[in-house]
Amino acid sequence: MLQTLSDWFWWDHLWLPRNLTWADLEDGEGYVYAKVSHLYVTVLYAILLLIARRFFERLIATPLAKMMGVKDQVRLKVTNNVVLENFFVSISKHPTRPQIEGLSKKCSWTERMIERWFRRRRNQDRPSLMKRFREACWRCTFYLLAFTGGVAVLIDKPWFHDTWEVWVGYPKQTLLPSQYWYYILELSFYWSLLFSIASDVKRKDFKEQIIHHLSTIILLSFSWCANYIRVGTLVMVVHDSSDIVLEFAKMLNYAGWKSICNSLFIVFAAVFIITRLVIFPFWIIHCTWVYPIHHYPPFFGYYFFNAMLVVLQLLHIFWAYLIFQMVAKFFSSKLDGDDRSDQEECDGSDEEDEGMKNGAGSKNNRAMNSHHGH
Known part of the structure; x- marks a missing residue:
């Protein structure tokens, strides 16, 4: 059964143009081709990148954050309350008005105190500025190195300047050592992002991420196996260019350098629009959709690869929508931070804080059966 599934999955006509087989892509006559077995090491490299990230955040990102003046906000801890904690964990972090009224009666607290307790409790679960800075610093550093390396790898290649050259001789195009490492490191990095997404800063576009x-990962893996290496490198370098600016702007924002951050965000918006909404669809997708049929008849891999590029383009449009919203806030003087992030909520007056700690605390003792520390 497994052998049958494997034979079907690796059927030549799914991956390669008509009249070509995997035998035609065996090393020889001065040609070296990408192999599926090369991809296995990316999972190991992803784990090594996660380890390297921990050292980087501790030894480089944290001292840099302190030098740039990153300061975490002081978060007041909530009063221990079993009723509210159970509601927060098992029912909702954002209670409705009727629920707040019910909790107010059950705990003998005012509705205002209940609302503040939930605001503080939500803030306790939010990542600190230091955590956000370290994450942005790591990504910015990787994207900068990857983009620089990608340009160095591609600058002297004919297909970097003329996308028609992407398909000349396809699929018999030898794999260069520089292409191998560029691909493997990029793929490993995206595996590491997927592995760490649960522990990284959670944003509004979590599902889209x-x-x-x-x-x-699917796009890079497929392009590797089908020897779409040339266009794959173009896709990577186009994506990395705007990500550098975005992550650096986040670092400046977390450090409180608002004026420079806002200016840099406008630069990011311009780079994003040019690379993701102009170059990517009108150069890259045009290159993969129009040019190949001049060299070979369309096959499943041709349609699948283009479908994946379209999925990425739809995500670009979604993020462009968020960016335009942030630009609008910028021009209305309301831009404050990464709009995709889970923002800190403000507490109310100190007067009522004391009420929660003292008077409300004694009322709460009578209402609860037991206390649990956090």
Whole structure:
């Protein structure tokens, strides 16, 4: 059964143009081809990248954050309350008005105190500025190195300047050592992002991020196996360019350098629009959709690869929508931070804080059966 599934999955006509087989892509006559077995090491490299990230955050990102003046906000801890904690964990972090009224009666607290307790409790679960800075610093560093390396790998290649050259001689195009390492490191990095997404800062586009990482991994893996190496390198370098600016702008924002951050965000918006909404669809997708049929008849791999590129383009449009919203806030002087992030909520007056700690605390003791520390 497994052998049958394997034979079907690796059927030549799914991956390669008509009249070509995997035997035609065996090393020889001065040609070296990408192999599926090369991809297995990316999972190991992803784990090594996660380990390297921990050292980087501790030894480089944290001292840099302190130098740039990153300061975490002081978060007041909530009063121990079993009733509210159970509601928060098992029912909702954002109670409705009727629920707040019910909790107020059950705990003998005012509705205002209940609302503040939930705001503080939500803030306790939010990542600190230091954590956000370290994450942005790591990504910015990787994207910068990857983009620089990608340009160095591609600058002297004819298909970097003329996308028609992407398909000349396909699929018999030898794999260069520089292409091998560029691909393997990029793929390993996206595996590491997928592995760490649960512990990283959770943003509004969390689901879209998962779709993006999976689409990128599938796209890179498929292009590797089908020897779409040349266009794959173009896709990677186009994506990395705007990510550098975005992550650096986040670092400046977390450090409180608002004016420079806002200016840099406008630069990011411009780079994103040019690379993701112009170059990617009108150069890259045009290259993969129009040019190949001049060299070979369309086959399943041709349609599948283009479908994955379209998925990425749809994500680009979604993120462009968020970016335009943030640009609008910028021009209305309301831009404050990464709009995709889970934002800190403000507490109310100190007067009522004391009420929660003292008077409300004694009322709460009578209402609860037991106390649990956090």
